[in-house]
Amino acid sequence: MLNLNSFLLSSSHPQVLVDFYQKVIGEPADMSDGGYTGWLVGSGFLTIGPHSEIQGMAKDPARIIFNFETETVKEEFDRIKKLGATVIKEPYDMGGMWIATLADPDGNYFQLLTPWEDKSDVN
Numbered sequence: 001m002l003n004l005n006s007f008l009l010s011s012s013h014p015q016v017l018v019d020f021y022q023k024v025i026g027e028p029a030d031m032s033d034g035g036y037t038g039w040l041v042g043s044g045f046l047t048i049g050p051h052s053e054i055q056g057m058a059k060d061p062a063r064i065i066f067n068f069e070t071e072t073v074k075e076e077f078d079r080i081k082k083l084g085a086t087v088i089k090e091p092y093d094m095g096g097m098w099i100a101t102l103a104d105p106d107g108n109y110f111q112l113l114t115p116w117e118d119k120s121d122v123n
Contacts, residue, residue, distance in 0.1 A: 004044070005043070005044055005045060006038075006044060006045040006046070006047060007044065007045070007046050007047070007066055008047045008048075008049065009046065009047070009048045009049075009066075009108060010048075010049060010050065010051035010054045011048065011049075011050065011051070011054060011106050012050070012051075012054050012055050012056060013105075013106070014035065014036075014037070014048050014049050014050050016105050016106070017048045017104060017105060017106060018037045018048050020083065020084065020085075020104055020105050021039070021046065021048060021104070022039075023083045024068075024080055024083060024085075025039050025041055025046075027039060030045075031047070034049075035049050035050050036048070036049035036050075037049070041068065042069065046066075056106075057106055057107040058103075058106055058107040058108045058109075061103060061107045061108055061109045062109055064108075064109075065101070065109040065110060065111055066110050066111075067110065067111045067112070067113050068110065068111070068112050068113075069113060069114070069115050069116075070112055070113075070114070071114060071115065073091050073098035073099070073100055073112045073113065073114055074091045074098070074100075076100075076112050077090070077091050077100040077102070077112055080102060080112070081102065084105070085102040085103060085104060086102060086103040086107075087101075087102060088101040088102055088103055088109055089101040091112070096117075097113060097114050097116070097117075098112075098113065098114045099111055099112070099113045099114075100112045100113075
């Protein structure tokens with residue numbers, strides 16, 4: 001069984017993303033070493049750092065979208081929008097689950113969503 005436990009977000013300007021995500025997460029970084037900075041967010045780890053093959057804005061920003069889970073999608077959306085995130089999709093209800101899509105300063109998409117409820121056992 002696999003457990004996805006971390007995500008590395010590479011940038012040609014990692015400090016810009018570090019500054020942005022520090023405001024989004026609202027906590028100081030849990031790790032900073034060798035140009036890489038990271039936070040434990042829930043049960044996963046988000047790391048931001050440089051990469052020699054990354055230049056400029058995300059070319060395919062919808063290819064990989066990572067999610068932040070929150071009970072308060074609309075409120076977090078408003079807060080993060082004020083931090084300078086680009087709005088891709090305003091909060092919407094998808095069958096009882098709220099989702100909103102934003103982009104960071106490099107153009108990478110990320111979403112806010114309410115906790116997933118497994119409805120497979122519901123009769």
